[in-house]
Amino acid sequence: MAGDGTIGKACDVLDQVAAFARPVRFAELLESSNFPKATLYRFLQTLTNQGMLSYDLDRQTYTPGLRLVRLAHAAWTQSSLAPIARPFLDALSRETGETVHLAQLDSNQVLYVDKRNAAQPIEMYSQAGKVGPAYCTGVGKAMMAFLDEAALNRAVSQQSYHRFTDKTLTSEAALRADLDLIRNRGYAVDDEEHEPGIICIACPILTSGGRMLGAISVTGSTERMNFDQLETWVPRVRRVAEQIGAEAQAWRFPETRPSADTDRMQAT
Amino acid sequence: MAGDGTIGKACDVLDQVAAFARPVRFAELLESSNFPKATLYRFLQTLTNQGMLSYDLDRQTYTPGLRLVRLAHAAWTQSSLAPIARPFLDALSRETGETVHLAQLDSNQVLYVDKRNAAQPIEMYSQAGKVGPAYCTGVGKAMMAFLDEAALNRAVSQQSYHRFTDKTLTSEAALRADLDLIRNRGYAVDDEEHEPGIICIACPILTSGGRMLGAISVTGSTERMNFDQLETWVPRVRRVAEQIGAEAQAWRFPETRPSADTDRMQAT
DNA sequence: AACACAGTTTCATTATTTGGAACTGAAAAA
DNA sequence: TTTTTCAGTTCCAAATAATGAAACTGTGTT
Helix, strand or coil: CCCCHHHHHHHHHHHHHHHHCCCECHHHHHHHCCCCHHHHHHHHHHHHHCCCEEEECCCCEEEECHHHHHHHHHHHHHCCCHHHHHHHHHHHHHHHCCEEEEEEEECCEEEEEEEECCCCCCCCCCCCCCEECCCCCHHHHHHHHCCCHHHHHHHHHCCCCCCCCCCCCCCHHHHHHHHHHHHHHCCEEEECCCCCCEEEEEEEEECCCCCEEEEEEEEEECCCCCHHHHHCCHHHHHHHHHHHHHHHHHHCCCCCCCCCCCCCCCCC | CCCCHHHHHHHHHHHHHHHHCCCEEHHHHHHHCCCCHHHHHHHHHHHHHCCCEEEECCCCEEEECHHHHHHHHHHHHHCCCHHHHHHHHHHHHHHHCCEEEEEEEECCEEEEEEEECCCCCCCCCCCCCCEECCCCCHHHHHHHHCCCHHHHHHHHHCCCCCCCCCCCCCCHHHHHHHHHHHHHHCCEEEECCCCCCEEEEEEEEECCCCCEEEEEEEEEECCCCCHHHHHCCHHHHHHHHHHHHHHHHHHCCCCCCCCCCCCCCCCC
16 A cells, blocks of 8 residues: 655655554654655654644644644535535435444555434534444455455455454455445445444445445444345345435536535634 | 645645535545645545544545544534533523634634534534634634734745635734734724624633733624614623633643543433 | 637756755763 | 664665756648
8 A cells, every 4th residue: 555655655644643643753654564664754744844744743743733624624615525415314314213324445555534423413523534343344354345456355355354343254255245245236245244242234335337436324223123124225225325325426517516515604 | 834744734634525525536636636636536545444534435536535524523623612612602602692603713714613602502512623714704803813923923924815705804004903903902803804793702712911812792783783782792801801711811721631521421 | 620729748957855964052970 | 771673764876867948759630
C-alpha cells in the first residue's frame, strides 16, 4: 500500500499518528515507523505546519490536525453516499426501529459513513469515520461479494481473520464460500461473527452497471429477535439499496451539485 | 500559507479540490492552480492512489477521498474539544432550547466541531467540519479576541471583510475595536453581522494559562427573541466555557486516554 | 478524413529529500 | 554540584525524487 514518493510517506505518517488513537510522542512514532529520526522529524514538522497534525507544545505530543476535519467534511459531502442516502436511512430506521448503517470500502476495510441508532438518535459523527473489519461484518461481506475479481482477490487476501467470536470466519476459503452465497442471494448476513449477540443483514449498493458503491445494513440483537424476524426486512433493505444506487448514479453531476449542504448554517 | 515542499503542495491540491465543493475535472483544477500540467497530474494521481482523493473513472472527476473521513475521525476524537465538550453542550442545549455551537480556529477561519440544534436534533456531521468567517461570527470574534498579539495580527489581517449584512464589520479597525470590547467583558456578540435575523452570544474557551482553545455560542433569531433575552444566558455560557477549558486541561493525558470512543460499535 | 482537445507519458534537468552524525538542553543519576 | 543520559533538533554532502516542456494518445467533433 505504501510508497508513492514523498506524499505516500507523509500519508503513512498521518495514518500512524491516527492509529495511536491518543496523543503521541516523537519517540513513540520513531519506534513504530521505519523512518530515520531526522526524516520523521521533518515530516512531523511539515505536517504540523500544514495543520494536518497538531502539536501540543506543553506535552510534546502529536495528534491528527483539524485541517483534516475540514477536508473530511468536503469528502463526506461529495465522495460518500451519505448525502444521497440520508432520507432513505431515516425512513429505514423509522420503519425498522433498529440500528441502520451505511458503509463504504476504504483500503479494504469497512468505513462507516453514516448511521441511525435505534436507541440513542444523536451520536452521529462519532460513528461516521469509524472503521471496522470487512470479513466479519454484514456490510463488509456484502461489499466484497460484489467487487470485481481482481479487487476481490486483493480484499480477501488483506483481511486479518482475527477470531472475534466462535462464529467468525477465520479463513480465506470460508470467507470466499460465504461471498459466493451472498452474491447469489443478493444479501449478506452477520450471525454474531463480530460481536456476540449482534446479528445483521446487509445489502450492497450497486450501480446499474454492477459497480459496487457501498452497503447498508440493519442490525439487531439476539436478545430481542432471531434471524427469521430480521430477515423479514431483507426485501425492504434491498429496495432501499437499489434506490440509493439509482440516485447515486443519477445525481452525480447537475454540473453544480444542487445543495449537498442541506441545512442553513445559522451559525455564529 | 503555502510552501512546505512537496507536502505543502500536495495539501494545496487537496484544499483546491475540496474548495470546489463538487466533483472537478482535471482541466478545471489546472486552470485554478498554478502548477504545470504534468505536475498537477502527478499530484492528483498520487493523492488518488493514496485515497486522499477519489476519482470517478466514468466522469473523469476528482473529489476528496474517504481516507480523509477516516483520518478526520481520529482528529475529531483527539484534537478537537468535541469529546470533552459533549455533555456540556447537551446540557446547554437542553437548558436554553436554542442552537449551540462549539468551534475552533483553523487557518484563521471558524471551524465548527460540534453543534446542537434546537429544532432538528439530528444533523450532526453535516455541520462538524464546516467552516465560516471569523470576523463576523460570535465564536470567531470570541476566539480572535483571546489570541496573543502575533496571532491576532495575523488573524485580523487575513479576514476577507466581506459585507454579509449591513451590520457586518467591514474593516480591520472596526473589528479590532470590537475585539477589545470582547476581551474586556469576556464574551462576544453577533448582532446580525453574518445573517439577517440571527443573533448570538459566544464565550471563549481558555486554559488557566490563558491559552485560547475554542469557543461556544448560543444562537437565537430576532423573530423569537431580542438581545436582552439572549444575554441572560451569558453567565451560564461563560461557566460552561470555563468548565470545558478546565476539563480540557486536565484530561489531556491519562497516558492512555480512557475512552474517547464512547459508544460500543454494534456494527455490522 | 482531418481536427481539436482533454488527458497522459517521457526524460534530461533541477531541486528536494535523505539520513548519518553531531549538537543541544533539560532532567536524572552520581 | 558535576556527570550522564536521552529526547528532541540541526547540519550538510550524497542520493533521490520532483519538475515541466514537449511529444503523444485516443476520443469525440467538424
